[in-house]
Amino acid sequence: xxxxxxxxxxxxxxxxxxxxxxxxxxxxxxxxxxxxxxxxxxxxxxxxxxxxxxxxxxxxxxxxxxxxxxxxxxxxxxxxxxxxxxxxxxxxxxxxxxxxxxxxxxxxxxxxxxxxxxxxxxxxxxxxxx
Numbered sequence: 765x766x767x768x769x770x771x772x773x774x775x776x777x778x779x780x781x782x783x784x785x786x787x788x789x790x791x792x793x794x795x796x797x798x799x800x801x802x803x804x805x806x807x808x809x810x811x812x813x814x815x816x817x818x819x820x821x822x823x824x825x826x827x828x829x830x831x832x833x834x835x836x837x838x839x840x841x842x843x844x845x846x847x848x849x850x851x852x853x854x855x856x857x858x859x860x861x862x863x864x865x866x867x868x869x870x871x872x873x874x875x876x877x878x879x880x881x882x883x884x885x886x887x888x889x890x891x892x893x894x
Contacts, residue, residue: 793853816853817844821860830861832885841892
């Protein structure tokens with residue numbers, strides 16, 4: 765982590781000093797659960813870092829049976845956003861056969877089914893009133 769953050773700051777400092785970007789116009793989204801206390805303290809001290817939450821494949825398809833499990837999604841989102849007015853940035857990351865079907869030809873049955881399932885899942889998440 766130290767190396768990647770150090771490299772990032774070298775790049776960031778260079779971009780700022782060369783006026784490629786303005787200091788307050790740049791955000792880096794991080795999964796804070798992947799860092800230890802020291803890393804999280806560093807992230808919290810720097811305004812450019814913004815937290816992003818992860819809804820991973822193990823929460824979307826916990827049985828690994830290539831079905832979207834809405835009960836599991838809801839339970840995890842309640843943990844991430846326990847208060848009704850909680851806000852955040854959510855990364856939906858799924859990599860089961862539905863995901864792989866999105867790489868097929870657009871006219872295939874698998875592709876059409878996968879698209880519909882993803883749209884249904886995203887709409888479900890957007891409409892949740894926890």
